[in-house]
Amino acid sequence: MFMRKSDFFFFFIAVNVCALLLFFLHAVVIQGNSETLLGENSEMVKRLRLTDLCLFTDARYTRHPAMTDLNTPFQDHPSALEHFPSGTLAGPPPHLRSQ
Amino acid sequence: MSRLNRQRNIIDFTLSSLLRRKRKNTALVLVYTLVVFGLASVFFSTQALKREACSVLQKSPDIVIQRLVAGRHDLIAESYVNKVKDIRGVQSAQGRLWGYYYDPTVGANYTLMVPDGPFRGEGTIVIGKGVARTLHAQKGDLVPFRTYDGSFISLEVDDMLSAQSELVTADLVLLTENDFRQITGVPRGFLTDVGVTAKNPRELATIAEKIRRLLPDTRPIMKDDILRTYETIFDWRGGVLLVILAGSIFAFVILAWDKASGLSSEERKEIGILKGIGWETSDVIVMKFWEGAVISLSSFLLGCVFAYIHVFFTSSALFEPVLKGWSVLYPQFRLTPSIDPLQIATLFFLTVIPYTVATIIPSWRAATIDPDAVMRL
Numbered sequence: 053m054f055m056r057k058s059d060f061f062f063f064f065i066a067v068n069v070c071a072l073l074l075f076f077l078h079a080v081v082i083q084g085n086s087e088t089l090l091g092e093n094s095e096m097v098k099r100l101r102l103t104d105l106c107l108f109t110d111a112r113y114t115r116h117p118a119m120t121d122l123n124t125p126f127q128d129h130p131s132a133l134e135h136f137p138s139g140t141l142a143g144p145p146p147h148l149r150s151q
Numbered sequence: 152m153s154r155l156n157r158q159r160n161i162i163d164f165t166l167s168s169l170l171r172r173k174r175k176n177t178a179l180v181l182v183y184t185l186v187v188f189g190l191a192s193v194f195f196s197t198q199a200l201k202r203e204a205c206s207v208l209q210k211s212p213d214i215v216i217q218r219l220v221a222g223r224h225d226l227i228a229e230s231y232v233n234k235v236k237d238i239r240g241v242q243s244a245q246g247r248l249w250g251y252y253y254d255p256t257v258g259a260n261y262t263l264m265v266p267d268g269p270f271r272g273e274g275t276i277v278i279g280k281g282v283a284r285t286l287h288a289q290k291g292d293l294v295p296f297r298t299y300d301g302s303f304i305s306l307e308v309d310d311m312l313s314a315q316s317e318l319v320t321a322d323l324v325l326l327t328e329n330d331f332r333q334i335t336g337v338p339r340g341f342l343t344d345v346g347v348t349a350k351n352p353r354e355l356a357t358i359a360e361k362i363r364r365l366l367p368d369t370r371p372i373m374k375d376d377i378l379r380t381y382e383t384i385f386d387w388r389g390g391v392l393l394v395i396l397a398g399s400i401f402a403f404v405i406l407a408w409d410k411a412s413g414l415s416s417e418e419r420k421e422i423g424i425l426k427g428i429g430w431e432t433s434d435v436i437v438m439k440f441w442e443g444a445v446i447s448l449s450s451f452l453l454g455c456v457f458a459y460i461h462v463f464f465t466s467s468a469l470f471e472p473v474l475k476g477w478s479v480l481y482p483q484f485r486l487t488p489s490i491d492p493l494q495i496a497t498l499f500f501l502t503v504i505p506y507t508v509a510t511i512i513p514s515w516r517a518a519t520i521d522p523d524a525v526m527r528l
Contacts (some may be wrong), residue, residue: 057170058162061445068452075459079488086487089315090206096316098210100266101247103377105204106281106321109260110477112251115322116262117384118377119215120346121224124411137476140383147376 217340281321299336
């Protein structure tokens with residue numbers, strides 16, 4: 053099919069670039085379709101007056117990071133150290149650090 | 152010979168040269184692709200989560216007031232709600248009753264919450280899909296809850312929250328105020344915190360200041376603070392993302408350094424022969440440029456394509472253990488794809504350009520030496 057090696061290389065690059073462009077298109081189309089879903093979710097947030105995403109449920113302070121205290125990760129026992137894996141992903145919220 | 156044809160000839164030669172060292176170059180492309188894949192996966196997933204958080208949490212309360220006692224979040228008296236309502240500019244202020252419940256039978260944490268307005272009958276609950284999955288609960292099932300005084304009450308599952316809303320509701324258990332107080336022991340007349348809506352969002356800072364003055368033992372948390380929390384969590388400049396990024400960049404620096412620190416004797420010999428048979432220094436540099444470009448561009452594109460598939464078609468399957476942590480209850484959600492072209496461009500300039508440049512420099516040094524001397528090395 054390919055006369056020269058460079059043809060194969062250009063074909064390979066073109067396929068990958070096309071795939072990336074298709075993914076861009078896919079992202080735009082899905083974003084358009086998901087507006088309703090996002091709307092429903094934000095209505096749920098409004099109705100229940102939620103403040104956080106449900107991403108990490110292992111520790112209280114990472115389940116609702118926006119509502120947490122600086123001391124909550126360390127209150128299990130005296131000189132307790134933060135030990136939940138999600139604590140490494142979700143740091144303290146900026147409004148606590150700026151206090 | 153046209154310029155294009157000349158470049159194609161050089162690329163042909165470059166590819167043949169790369170294929171002569173098939174094993175080494177395949178390994179190089181694999182590692183390089185993995186580095187780009189890791190970085191791009193992190194970029195894609197954080198960007199999508201940030202977008203989701205920003206749009207969904209836009210409808211959170213404008214201000215949430217928490218009471219602090221000895222520096223810790225404490226219950227707030229219902230009388231505070233009326234005081235806040237009287238502040239000019241406040242449209243509504245309503246107490247929120249919510250808390251955590253650890254279920255020792257499955258080892259999962261739930262968020263108990265009393266919704267506003269009329270709720271189904273006493274003794275019933277509405278649960279998020281994550282809770283239903285963890286408990287294998289169906290509509291009509293009874294779920295036992297251990298109350299604060301050690302006794303048990305069973306609440307009937309009346310309904311389930313939609314699977315599409317798992318990102319915000321997976322661990323929710325909605326119940327009546329009486330059931331909530333019976334389980335948690337929160338006394339009547341007290342709330343968890345107060346949600347405030349302002350008439351004019353531009354007055355939020357003033358309202359927060361008034362709240363601070365009127366109720367000095369409280370802390371107002373603004374909606375901007377909530378949104379910024381998620382900006383920070385998924386910010387590539389902080390936390391674990393920086394560690395991942397730094398690790399990948401160091402791996403890449405080693406890769407590029409190895410390339411830039413010198414050519415193998417075989418490569419030097421090849422350059423010497425090419426110069427000996429009449430190639431110009433510029434031809435050798437162009438050849439080496441293509442060598443770097445073939446490897447880095449292929450790896451970059453492959454890494455990005457695989458990262459997109461990983462994040463948006465497999466729901467970041469490889470990151471799942473990291474995100475789950477010790478969570479027993481984990482939401483199952485598919486992120487809405489969101490790609491920031493700036494991030495792709497950053498990734499391109501971080502990976503493709505330095506590698507290509509690193510390939511050219513030692514070749515230029517070798518190509519400027521006398522071919523006879525290079526071949527004798």
